[in-house]
Amino acid sequence: MPQHRTEKALPRLGMTRHLPEDRWARLAARISRIDTHAAGTVLSRRGERLEQSLLVLSGIVVRSIPRANGARSTVVALQVPGDFVDLHGFPLKRLDHDVVTLTETEMAVIAHADLAALVDADLPLARLLWSLTLIDASIHRHWAMRNSAMRALGRVANFFCEIDTRMNAVHRAMRNVHEIGLTQADIADACGLTTAHVNRVLRDLREDGSAAFQAGVLHVHDRPALHRLGAFNAGYLYLPEPGAPV
Amino acid sequence: MPQHRTEKALPRLGMTRHLPEDRWARLAARISRIDTHAAGTVLSRRGERLEQSLLVLSGIVVRSIPRANGARSTVVALQVPGDFVDLHGFPLKRLDHDVVTLTETEMAVIAHADLAALVDADLPLARLLWSLTLIDASIHRHWAMRNSAMRALGRVANFFCEIDTRMNAVHRAMRNVHEIGLTQADIADACGLTTAHVNRVLRDLREDGSAAFQAGVLHVHDRPALHRLGAFNAGYLYLPEPGAPV
């Protein structure tokens, strides 16, 4: 059961900083309510008709594609505060994947009807929201590349680099510790590995001192080393301020 | 060197059938020219500023992410006739990947300025074009899933199912032979395998009679068997007519 909350001044977090102040205010005014969900809540299922979109205010959410016959589902995206989690559902109405919270999460809810009224009256805002969904697509491409062209150690290192970079962009602070609520099995589902092998990779990362992952918390100990292991380049994230996309 | 051509009545192919007749006419009227490119032409590179978008009229185009130090680049998308190949570049302006033709290709060119005028005056069309890019995103997610959660044989079988399904949707005909101009190395780059292993998988598919791939041509011999091997479900493609998305 979601718990409601009403708020006035919402700060622009992470990717919402792609929106100029005035447009963010206009969008925030359309938020119908703010829900709090427990960890592990299924927010929507594949194929369901969607009538609203959700903006993450705090917590972590994943999008995952269910697999046949009882196998674990594949994690295809991870959303951090400031991300729209299912804005794709606004034009498409039905999505190909499930949306699940990993941690306790606060979500701003905007009805599609309100969103439609908003963007039809504000063309630049429409273009900006379109861009946000295309940045998701860019990240999807990177995930496909990562899990196709990299080995286990590089995959996990690159994945951790992405999490570190995005989480630091959320609050514009350089932090080395991120509470993301993932289990080792979730990392396996996101990186296309088994839990047994993820466990071994995590031991290697811990022992060489670049990063440690314990109880859903990522500790970045040596960022340059981690970037080297993951061959990381943040261009594909189109971060709002550090400038130069790609 | 692209060769120009001017044409009046362009048929709606494949994914452009998501647009109603009248809107397609309006879009087609904005086509500034039609270029023909040879196989292997690089149409745009990662990070370049784009001022136009391209619609494939005939031929096959891939999007690929270059990898460091001389390694082969990773194929992250494949575009067939009726697909916009870089509509993502309209809102984003710069892309994270290269665009390369695989076969001789005819492309309709629409300047971003014309596209902007068009969608700003036609909100439903804007929503439809947005949808087209989100279908690309859905396909990206599927590629990430395929290369993360499936084994070599299933990956290639599923990839062939996608090609078969999309090519048949282009001309609304059930064909069993598709000229796609891929090499075995391209299949390897798309499926996250080595060329040696792709070759062995192709031999297996050929010997069990489900599909054959020779000289850039895919022959589908036993579609049900291929779908079984690839655990294929076309929902993620959001095909224009067969209805039921997801």
Added chain:
DNA sequence: CGGAGCGTTGAGCAACGTCAAAAGACGTGG
């Protein structure tokens, strides 16, 4: 106290990568 979920580890093996060699297809220039 018992169970469920998560993390950890090991032994054995299958799938896939690496490296190397060679043959066929094809166009090019002599």
Added chain:
DNA sequence: CCACGTCTTTTGACGTTGCTCAACGCTCCG
């Protein structure tokens, strides 16, 4: 026309990554 180079396909031998299966400890919670 032939010789040549390049690209693609094919195949083999061999290595290794990462999966499978199994067991066990840990923590949390009912």
